[in-house]
Amino acid sequence: MATDHPEPAAPPVGPFIFRILDTKSQEPQAAHAQSTFYRNLDEALDLRRSSSNFYSVVENTWDADGITDFYSGDMLGLGKSDVRRAEFLAELGRFPDFTVGPTGARVIDGTYSYLKKSELEIASFHGAEHGMLMSSAFEANVAVWTAVPRPGDVILYDALVHASTREGIKQSLAIDKVEFPHNSVDGFRRVLGDIFASNRLVREAKRTVLVAVESIYSMDGDVCPLQELLEVADEFSRGQGNVQFVVDEAHSLGVIGPKGAGLVCELGLQKEIAIVVHSYGKALGAVGGFVLASTSIRDMMANFARSIIYSTSPSFPFVAAIKSGYKLLRDGHTEEAQERIQHLVRFFFETLTSHSVWPAAQQMGLLLVPLAKDWEERPFLTHIIPIFTRQKYNWWLFFHILDSNFCTFPMEHPIVPLGQRRIRAVLHAYNTEDEVRKFVNAIFTWVEEMVSIENGSSEYAVPHAARRVYAWMAQEKLTGFGKP
Missing domain, CATH: 3.40.640.10 (Type I PLP-dependent aspartate aminotransferase-like (Major domain))
Structure with missing residues (x-):
């Protein structure tokens, strides 16, 4: 099976492009080139880069147009709320001195x-x-x-x-x-x-x-x-x-x-x-x-x-x-948002578990969502949803989700234990049912593509979104992130 693709190469959207670019070993600055101190620091950073676990300090883009935020910690939406901002300014105004x-x-x-x-x-x-x-x-x-x-x-x-x-x-x-x-x-x-x-x-x-x-x-x-x-x-x-x-x-x-x-x-x-x-x-x-x-x-x-x-x-x-x-x-201003999160999480699990591909995805080990088990019986649900696939496919699932304009995050060791990498999604009060539905459909689109790859009916060994990213990485002379 082929691993290339005739379509143009494409870098991942959002700040993740900088994380991948930063995995390239950096040329030491002239003033530091002969310094033992900086050489040792660079060696430690290069080791982190080689494991695809290098973190870059870059501006987020999960609130950009066209990107759906299933990642940030702003669960209730207060961080971007006009009411929240007004209340803060009013509190400052009560104590002008x-x-x-x-x-x-x-x-x-x-x-x-x-x-x-x-x-x-x-x-x-x-x-x-x-x-x-x-x-x-x-x-x-x-x-x-x-x-x-x-x-x-x-x-x-x-x-x-x-x-x-x-x-x-x-x-x-x-x-x-x-x-x-x-x-x-x-x-x-x-x-x-x-x-x-x-x-x-x-x-x-x-x-x-x-x-x-x-x-x-x-x-x-x-x-x-x-x-x-x-x-x-x-x-x-x-x-x-x-x-x-x-x-x-x-x-x-x-x-x-x-x-x-x-x-x-x-x-x-x-x-x-x-x-x-x-x-x-x-x-x-x-x-x-x-x-x-x-x-x-x-x-x-x-x-x-x-x-x-x-x-x-x-x-x-x-x-x-x-x-x-x-x-x-x-004052109860956030109670509606609190209830909204419960509704959206229930909607997520209902949409996920009722999908026609869900049983096969679990049976083949292509998709595991632990919190989906007995979700109807829990008195309340949480907004954090870990999504697992086979460990070697984690980056491929992430690239597909990102290519579908959903911002999640791939959790790797040492943030999670070895062998337990996953995609972490967070639902917010400002997300919509339509966004949740499209997110679930995007996941199953990837699952169906992987089924085709695994049963040999696809001409490719790597799914579509990952092929585009890896083609771009090849142009940039980059490796890692599940790249064959």
């Missing part, structure tokens, strides 16, 4: 009145005693795990927790750090039982097991069985309080729960969870992270989290952007 920059370090003289009141309002919205605002959810997770665990405590974490949680755990004072199988209640029970059996201090409630989970997992889109995990913890703890949970809600704020308050509030577990971390760089249309916790935990972070102690406080405009976003949540 605000200071643009922060006044100082948080633990010295940086906690000004507006910041303190905003933190209490946010904590109240989520049903928490107190909280602390930080520059990012990454910083928030690192602060929690470097400040809260005490020597002798044990950290028990889900296998798929975020890199920020892992970074914090790595720096933690806890010596024992144990993983349990992702979202497995039975696996959690087994590992927790092993900890209680082997650790006398935990068993006697002199030390604590701190459990790290996420409400919605960023790469798999599945929901933590939080209620079930708490019940297992109670079996061992027996009311002694020596098993406590830290829940990262980065992908649930605005999407699930009453007025978008998140999974913990959806399940009514505010009094059962010690720490909750929220992120504002996605649905809220702002930036920053927040730790919901007791006053004692807040004070632990202020005294033991170096990222807080040695950083300046958030500025007034930074806080105002977050507070104005919460006003929209609190």
Whole structure:
């Protein structure tokens, strides 16, 4: 079978063209050519380029004309909302004499009145005693795990927790750090039982097991069985309080729960969870992270989290952007968008699973969408949808989706575990049924093309979109990305 194509070569649309172009080894600049320092840096970058995992810092184009956004984190559409912008400007207008920059370090003289009141309002919205605002959810997770665990405590974490949680755990004072199988209640029970059996201090409630989970997992889109995990913890703890949970809600704020308050509030577990971390760089249309916790935990972070102690406080405009976003949540402005996401995700799964090619695509291993299983039975659905094909075909599926003017992203190691590359799609309140339908049809068009290739009825060994990209790559003297 042929691998070329008579049609003109075509680079992929959007910023991905720069990612491919940047895989070409760069000529060292003259001033750096003989420098050991820069030579070593270039060697490390070239190694990353050779694995097709090189990331380029380029302007996004998912909001360009003709491109449908199934990728960005702006789930509710607040990031581009005129109402959101107006509320932010109105919040600034209520305090015309605000200071643009922060006044100082948080633990010295940086906690000004507006910041303190905003933190209490946010904590109240989520049903928490107190909280602390930080520059990012990454910083928030690192602060929690470097400040809260005490020597002798044990950290028990889900296998798929975020890199920020892992970074914090790595720096933690806890010596024992144990993983349990992702979202497995039975696996959690087994590992927790092993900890209680082997650790006398935990068993006697002199030390604590701190459990790290996420409400919605960023790469798999599945929901933590939080209620079930708490019940297992109670079996061992027996009311002694020596098993406590830290829940990262980065992908649930605005999407699930009453007025978008998140999974913990959806399940009514505010009094059962010690720490909750929220992120504002996605649905809220702002930036920053927040730790919901007791006053004692807040004070632990202020005294033991170096990222807080040695950083300046958030500025007034930074806080105002977050507070104005919460006003929209609190006033119910986002509830329609929240319901819209649920409708569109259900429509996606209905359209996907009712397609005539769906059974054959699964049977042949050309298409796997784990969240499509029993989707009708779940009380709520998530906006993150991982789409799998055979590992060697992942780039081909991505190029076809991109060629059909849908912006998704191919997730590769080290973002996902080895052997688990996938396409990650995100549905937003501003997407339409027609866009979802066309997206599903584009996927099945690719599946049908691959069936023809695999059964020998096609004259080509590589699908149409990938052939065009690879022809362009050949002109540019580029390799990788599944290129034969």
